[in-house]
Amino acid sequence: MGADHTRPAPSTPPGVRRILVATVVPLFLATLVAALALWPRDAREVDAGTEPPRYHGTVTKVVTEPCPPTPDAPEGGPATGDGPCGTVTVRVDQGPDAGQQVETPVPAGPGAPEVAVGDEIILVELTDPADPSASAYNIAEHQRGEPLVWLVALFAAAIVAFGRWRGLAALAGLAASFAILLTFVLPGISAGRSPLLVAVVGAALIMFVVLYLTHGVTAQTSVAVLGTLGSLVLTGVLGTLATAATHLTGYGSEEATTLSMFQADVDLHGLLLAGIIIGSLGVLDDVTVTQAATVTELAHANPGLTRGQLYRSATRVGRAHIASTVNTIVLAYAGASLPVLLLLTADSRAASQILTSEFLAQEIVRSAVATLGLIAAVPLTTALAALVTTAGRRGDRPADPDAPAPAPRPAADRTDALEALSAPRAGTTAPATPAGWPDRDRSTDTGW
Structure with missing residues (x-):
């Protein structure tokens, strides 16, 4: 999260540090108190009795054969059933039949895994309800543990190799984020707590831990924390207003509908808001x-910049950042909802009806609310950073009429340097260049 800025920043005045501590510490303590109050103490127990046993196995033989004809096949349609058909011989590696060879049907149907000799798979043991002593094995899916471990190891090694100690701190922050999500946010929502409240508190807790762990306990990090927290609150307010105005219920996806069948007490509308906040963090x-x-x-490079100049210059950087990040947000939501978007080409309804339906309207609300919160973060954080960076400077205080005027900075230094850089080398011919250099105070934003 964020960029690596390893050069130490100039020392912040003690008064400013005291103000930041007096602001950030109470917010952190309030977050801890809220987390303890919302912490799920009675974890929901999952009934494992209805789940069939699952064991590891290795494919040793695959035999395919033509599928038998389907008796009720429509006239002119295929005469055989949907393939593939045949048997798979699997060596059971776990469970009561470990070491034995068992035969299972070739997996068929939508999403069925394609198996070959040597594949490591997951077997599901199915018991006949009429005869509990009779059981059979079916192939459920491939084992993915080993390739996932190698991928995660490569991911961690690349981060540490490039970021060194900062990369190691980023990995620790990532682990802390997942720990908070798995031990507080998800169990809290599952226990019936308000999803919006749990998400706000969980996101704030993640923010405090990750930012200070990754970027250090500095005034610069504290400014980022305050800007992030303010933008998160604004995102939650905008999300509440937007979902209320569009009458979203949270039942816009098949996963939400399935969840409501298993846990009827989960607030799906609040869960939608929680997803917006966690996704924006x-x-x-x-x-x-x-x-x-x-x-x-900017202040380190040119200490003479005033508070307003710092704000305007950094805001121009923020505009460029936002212009690319907005596209990132929309594409991230679009990628996660690609099957839903494909319905635009498969649905016979008018495009206006599809776009205003619940399953697409909630994606539009997600993107719009997250973008608004992101845009608000730029002026808020930039203003706070400009205030903290210039605090204590004489240049931002009212001028003393009796004080001697400071010596003007020689203008020739910059001109001489630019002319030296543009001067042709010996033996070369200089290309034609525009007369004069641009105004030193003009904006670096270029026209489209």
Whole structure:
């Protein structure tokens, strides 16, 4: 999350540090108190009695054969059933039949795995309800543990190799994020707590842990924390208003409908809002850390910049960042909802009816609300960073009429340097260049 800014920032005045501590520490304590109050103490127990046993196995033989004819096949249609057909011989590696060879039918149907000799698969033992002593094995899916472990190891090694200690801290922050999600957010929602409240508290807890762990306990990080927290609250308010205005119920996906069958007490409308907040957190962290670091670097590079100049310069950087990040948000939601978007080409209804239906309207609301919160994070964080960075400077205080005027900075230094850089080398001919250099104070934003 965010960029790596390893150069130490200039020391923050003690008064500013005290104000930041007095602001951030109570917010952190309030987050801890809220997390303890919402922490799920009575975890929901899953009834494992209805789930069939699952064992590891290895495919040793595959025999395919033509499928038998379907008696009720329509006239002119295929005469055989949907394939593939045949048997698979599997060596059972776990369970009471470990070491034995068993035969299972070739997996068939939508989403069925394609197996070959040597594949490591998961077997499901099915028992005949009429005769509990009779059982059979079916292939459920492939074993994915080993390739996933190698992929995660490569992911972690690349981060540590590139980021070194900062990369290691980022991995620790990622582990903390998953720990909070798995031990607090998901169990809290499953236990019947308000999904919106749990998501806000969980996101704030993740933010405090990850930002300070990854970027260090500094004034710059504290500014990013305050900007992220303010934007998260705004995102929650906008999400509540948007879902109420569009009358979204949270039943816009098949997963939500299935969840309502297993856990009838889950607030799906609140779960929709919780997803918006959790999904926005990672991008908000990136934007706020970048804006705080940009202001700090600008002030370090040119201590003469005033508070307003710092704000305007860093905001121009933020505009460029937002322009690319908005596309990232929309494409992230589109990629996650690609099967839903494909319905646009398969549905016979008018496009306006499809776009305003629940399953697509909630994706539009997700993208719009997350983008609005992201845009608000730029001026909020930039203004806070400019205030903190310039605090205590004489240049931002009212001028003393009796004080001697500071010596003007020689203008020739910059001109001489630019002319030296543009001067042709000996033996070469300089290309034609425009007369004069652009105004030193003009905006770096270029026209489209």
